[in-house]
Every structure is written in structure tokens, then in C-alpha cells.
């Protein structure tokens with residue numbers, strides 16, 4: 001099957017971000033992509049909390065959900081919107097959506113692990129101050145593939161992806177808005193590790209560049225095969241997309257060669273200091 005990841009430099013205007021993203025989705029679909037993944041915070045990257053809260057809507061009123069479900073139908077594709085900021089209660093949800101070729105919402109996933117980190121002496125994030133954490137892993141079908149959904153910082157929690165692999169996922173979706181310092185040091189290695197240790201394809205769609213809210217993100221969107229090879233990538237931080245023809249048969253092959261994903265043994269975690 002042919003798949004694509006889209007890289008964006010989303011700004012602070014929802015309508016403009018939807019339009020920019022839609023153009024790239026159309027371009028990828030024109031090249032034959034049947035499953036397309038977009039980055040975390042596709043329709044709004046806004047660091048200022050008051051402005052964020054003033055811009056976002058409930059899922060019922062959100063314009064991106066309407067626009068992207070219609071786009072999936074028009075193009076007859078599976079469209080996985082990495083995530084949207086949505087007003088869902090006391091706190092905001094960082095929520096991904098998979099829209100099917102009929103425009104239906106096949107799945108939605110709320111980011112489980114929130115990014116509260118001191119990235120450098122001057123750059124820190126307190127995502128949990130604004131966002132509510134999700135609790136449930138989600139696997140959804142796209143064509144013949146089963147896809148495990150995640151968002152950004154989730155990539156640092158291998159147990160989520162092991163759970164996905166053991167429950168039938170062949171593709172791991174890892175949309176992101178990675179910081180530049182952690183991106184340089186960790187992005188590529190974390191993604192390849194998740195592919196290798198689970199014997200799965202990884203589709204990593206990233207935000208990249210200098211955003212309107214003043215933030216910089218790392219870019220370097222890529223598609224990785226179950227052996228850990230990068231089969232397509234944008235080796236920069238500018239908007240664009242890359243496609244790859246992927247053979248889901250490679251998943252079973254990789255898992256047969258190195259059965260680490262099913263050889264797990266449970267051990268007692270209470271190690272005694274001797």
C-alpha cells in the first residue's frame with residue numbers, strides 16, 4: 001500500500017493551517033497515497049494559553065474535523081490527523097483522528113503522555129497545565145493495515161508500542177511537534193527503536209520550522225520499515241510530504257527473524273540491592 005507523511009509549519013490561524021494542510025494532503029493523494037498522516041497540532045500551534053483557549057472549539061464545532069473528514073471522502077483515502085487541540089472539558093484535549101474514505105471518524109486518540117520537560121536552560125514545557133491526558137491506546141484499520149495511534153512524547157514510552165504490536169498493529173503512527181534540541185539528539189533514534197523493537201512500520205509526521213507563536217520545531221518527518229531502515233524522509237524542517245510503497249508482509253518477516261517482540265518474559269521488578 002502507498003502511504004505518506006506530511007510535514008507542516010502550523011501557525012496561529014486555524015483556517016490558514018487547515019488550508020495549507022489540505023493542499024499537501026491533495027498532493028500526496030495525487031501521488032497515490034492511500035493512508036496519509038499529518039503532524040501533532042495540525043490546525044493550531046499556539047504556545048500562549050489564553051490565545052489557545054480563545055481559538056479552539058469543541059469537537060462538534062471544530063472546523064478541522066469537518067474539513068478533514070470531507071477531504072478524506074473526496075480523495076477516497078484514510079486520513080490520520082496527528083492531533084488537534086480541542087475544548088473537551090476543564091482542560092484541552094490533544095486528540096488525533098482517523099477519517100476513513102467514506103468520511104467517517106474511524107478512531108480518535110487522546111495523547112497519553114504529556115510533555116512536562118525542561119528541554120534546555122531556557123526552554124521548558126508544562127503540557128499538563130493546559131491539557132488532559134488520555135488513558136486508552138487505540139488501534140484502527142486503514143485498508144488492510146492495523147494502525148496504532150500515538151502522539152509525540154508518547155514515543156518515549158516503548159510499552160505503548162509493544163502493546164500495539166502484540167495486539168495486531170503493523171503501522172505505528174507517531175505524529176509530533178518535537179523541539180529542536182531533543183529532535184537533534186533523540187528523534188531519529190527513538191523512531192527507529194520503536195520500529196525495530198516491535199517489527200512495525202513507523203509513520204512519523206512532524207511539525208518543522210519557525211512557527212508564528214515563536215516556537216521552533218525539528219521537522220525530519222519519515223517513514224521507517226520494520227527492520228529499522230528509513231524508507232522515506234524529509235531531511236529538513238520545511239513543509240512538504242514524502243510517500244513510500246510499503247509491503248505489510250515485511251512485518252511478519254521482521255518479527256519471524258527477530259522474535260523479540262513475542263519473546264517477552266515477565267520478571268519481578270523488586271530488585272534487591274545486595
Ligand SMILES: O=C(O)CNC(=O)[C@H](CS)NC(=O)CCC(=O)C(=O)O
Pocket residue numbers: 040041044045046047114115125126127152153156177178179182183186
Ligand atoms: O503544545 C502544543 O502546542 C503542541 N504540543 C507540543 O508541542 C507537545 C507538547 S508541549 N510537544 C511534545 O510533546 C514534544 C516532545 C519532545 O520534543 C520530546 O519528547 O523531546
